Each structure stands twice: as structure tokens, then as C-alpha cells.
Amino acid sequence: EKADPQKTAFLLRKAWTVYSVTPLYGFRRARLRDYARLLGAFIAAEKQKGLAVEVGVELDIKVALSSLADIRGSELDQAALLVQLSSRSRGSSRNSEDKPVWWGWFCSVFGDELSESVPEHFTCLPLFLSHGAESYTALVGSWFQKTFDCCFRRLAISPLNLSWMVAMWAGCKLDRATSAVELVFSVPRLAQPLDISYAIHPEDAKALWDTVQKTPGEITQEEVDVFMDCLYAHFHRHFKIHLAAAKLVKVSTTIASAHCDGIVKILHSQYLPGVLMLLTELAISQIQ
């Protein structure tokens, strides 16, 4: 099934929990309808076993699998795969609408590094994002693991990765930057834990990045370090606190936000491929 371009709008402004996924063995694009049926039956069976997902309300879960052809980096990438769970309460009329309750999608954006190195019969979709109840994520995840012999792991985003993201996203050209460039730090090991939110006007953050970046289109680790050092120095000048010694846990810009526990929100459609490319790269390094 081919998806229409409007489908990608649902990806924006949702908080996605991000995982890395090892290559799927024996996955066949032509069998999406069969997989939907099998996954639906699996979920129904698990619910009967007493692993109740919704308490109180009797719900039938309908499963739909589709391809999102627009979400890929190059022809070498597999098209993204969307899994959608909807509920329809039992006993309501036949024409009642299905209410979506859970989304999960697999994708690969410029993930050639991985796809080039796997043998035949393996499909590479190393990035998985889910939104909805954790219990559904567990059910869908365990079915995929059993069926395609793959492994899901929550994506840990290190302070180093987060600083790359904030530097990159702060430097993006936008007609109108509406949100501040915010960095959130945590100092947990004190007797009284401390959180520090450091939010910079987006124009000023971009102006700083523009003087740091030497070659447009290219970003080096050194440039990211200089950018961060400038922010730390400005902070230290005022508060005498060494921010670099604190833990960077979340970054947020007009384009996207990311939390170290592997939660990401994409806010700007123009930069969706760029964000996915970065996440694909992180997922692949976590797999390898």
C-alpha cells in the first residue's frame, strides 16, 4: 500500500519514544495485510490471557500496516513502515469511527552503512518510533521480535549527541524561529537535586553558530565544542557555575526537541528528513 504525502503530517508535534531495531529477517513488503491480521490476532490473544491493556472498557483493537514511501533518504533505504492500532468499542454501531490509540513506525534515512553490510533476506529499518500506551508498544514489539527475529533497544541519547543536535538545529535557517533554543541540565547527585534551564533567543543562538561554523553544509565536532564552550562561558561569567560538569538531559528548538531518555519531538516538516537522518545514524551505532 502506498501512502499519500499528507500522512507525514501526523509525525509532527508528537512525542515519540525512540528505539534502535536490528534488521528484520524474512520480512516481505507484499504481505502487509497478512501481518496486520496476525498482529491483530496476537494482541487479542494476549488480552484474553489477562494482559489487559484497557481496564473497564471492552475494546477491539484493529491493526493497520502501511508503507510510507516518502520517508526514506535515498533509493538504497527501505520505505518506512507504519503500524497503527485503532480501537472500536464493542456494541457500537457498524458505522462508528475507529479511534487511533497507538502509532509505531520503522524507518531508515540514509542508513546505507547498515544495509550494505547485511546478508540477503534481511530488511534494514533501524529506527523505530512509537507514540501511545507503553503496553501496546510492548505487545507490538514482542510480536515483531518473535516474527522477524529482531531486537528492540531504547535509544539512549548522550549529552554529546544532544549538543550536536542543538548546535545543528540552532543553526538552521528558518523564516521565523518561534521557540527559544533551550538546553536543560540536571545536577542529580546533590543532596537537593538541581535543574537548570538555559534558553537563548533563537536569533542570538543562530548568530553565534554562524560565526562558529566555517564551512556551510558541514559541521565538525570542533565547531560543536566551540559553540557549547561559548554558551558555558557566558553562563559561567554570570553565575560562576561550571555547566559543562552538569548533565545535559534535553535540548529544544523550533525544529525539534530531544531528551536523553530517547524521546523526540519533531516540530518542523522541512527538517524532518534531517532529524531522521541523525536519529538513524544514532540507531545504527547503537546496533553495531
Place this chain on the structure above:
Amino acid sequence: MDETVAEYIRRTVLKIPRDEIRMMLQKWGFLSEAQLQTLNFNQIKDNISQEVVQLCEENSADIKQAAVLDIIYNHIYQNKRMWSVYQMKKSGEELEYFDITDFKKNFKRRLRSALKNVTITFKEYEDNAIWIRVAWGTPYKKPNQYKPSYVVYHSQTPYVFISSSVLKSTLPLLCQALVVASNYHDIREMDLRSHSLNSLKDIVFKRYSQNFQTCTPKPLQGGNVEPENADIRIVEENRSEKERIHRLNQDVFGSGPQPKLEFAQYRLETMFKSDPKMDVLDKKEPFRCLVKFSSPHLLESLKSLAPAGMADAPLSPLLTCIPHKARNYFKIKEKKGLYRASFVSP
């Protein structure tokens, strides 16, 4: 009994933790001891509150009495609310004798002249604290009892603590009534906010132990200076640095417990300055930032940063001035001609 009053009492009792209901009803004093004896506190709260409502029905409770119970609840659970601090100003030097009856009368009169439908309740506590609860209505609607404002006024001081109703338009009316009733001339909001009402009082009444500059170095207490790891090789070298940090911390924070604040916010409009070698931003306009510090106990947390190696000692005056400047919201601009920041009130 009015059914809206019954419902209000029922909901208020439901908020109270089960093992505190009896105590609060006793403090309230509206139900007799005999009536309280009939209550079964070993059942679910839903049932307890229904029984309380029955008893209130017997005594024909009205909204005025129900409002007193609400004040009692909010006085005990004052830290659930966010409090802002206001300071009133007198036009002259006259010291007037404070008469509580006049105050209440004038407060009610001023509010009612502006708005007919209000419920106004007073309760006095120790420490000269007068608690005022105001429920707001409109010319056509009865007061909304579920979104009241609470005011704590210490009559011997110019300070008022307000936990505002979410109905923003009511704040100016409230301030006006306070100024008129207390014979002041003006009122202004301080940039000081916290959930801990007592800490706010500690700060403005200067009840916390403040830092004193000592001429001679104080003899060191044990405790804080003990190194955490027992590595004998580095004790000597590290010890003097730890002692120095400890001493500077004491000088700046004082040795007593700090008032409890949850956050401090700084709007920075200072210039970005960097090492010229780095060849980065050199704008003539300010580098605009908003910095927010949050902690269950902010000042204790900041105090522990230098000993933990996270900050220089002494810590920046921007942070250490919070209690004695009585503010936790700041706007910092560049001082002209000097490489320093100065405080500017918004």
C-alpha cells in the same frame, strides 16, 4: 441547607486525608463534639464526607461557615499553593494603631462597592497573621467558591502574601481593597514567589540566619570538611581547598538553614563576550537568555555546588543575593562602561 453549600462542604472534606478529617472538623468547631462522635472514620472518604454533610444539614450550615473550613484546610496545606509577595507603602510617617475590626469592615466595604457578589471570610492566626478568603462572582452570578483568592496579611508589617485566583481580573480589586482597609497609600508586587509561605515570610521578615562578614577567620566545624573518599594521599592537598570553599560558603550563605524556595529566574540582556582568540560572535547587541534554576530546596542546592566542584567559591552574587534582596525573579542588563552586570527592576 443550600445544595451548592452541601456540595462544597462534601468536596472540601474529600480533599482532606482521612486521618486528618477529625482534627480539622474539631478546629472548625461548627459541629459539636457529640456530633463528631457519631462519625465513623473507618469507612471510605466518600461515605465520611456524606455523613459530615448530613450533620451540617442538621446545623443549617451556610456558605460563610463552609468558607471557614476551606481556610482551615488551606492554612494547613498552604504549601500546595503558589504565593506571591506584595509590599504596601505609606505616604507619610504616621504610625497608626491597627484596629482589626476597622480593617475587616473597610475591606469588605471597598470590595462590595466594586462587586456585589463576593464571599469574604476572615480568620486570625498566631503571629498577627490575618487570613482572608475571597470568592468572586459577577453582577449576575453567585461567587465561584472553587476558585477563591487567599490573602495572608501580617498587620504589623507592610507585607501581604497572595495566592491568587486564576481569575486574573480580580487581582487589582483585591489590592485596592487591601490598601484602603490597611490605611496604606500604594501596593506593589515584589519579584518573589514560592510554594513555601513560611520561607517567603522568613525572607521578608529577615528571620533566616544571615551572613556576617567576620574579621577573623572562624574556627572550622568538623562535619562538612571531611573528605568523602578516604584516599590518604590526597587528603592534605585537597583539605585546604575544601576548607577554603567551606569558609567562603559560610560567609556568603550564613551557617543556618536557608529559606525554602523552589526556583529562581533570570532574564539576561547582557553582552556576549568571548576570548578574542576564538573569533566568534562580537555583536553590539545583547545576547538574550532566560535562565531558570529549579530544585526542591533551591538555596541549599546552590550552597552545595561549590563543595561538589560544580561551581567556583564564592558563588555569584546573582544567586547569593536572593534572600536579602527578597526576590527570585531578575532582569540583568549590562552596566554601561563596565564589564559587570547590574540589577534592573522590570
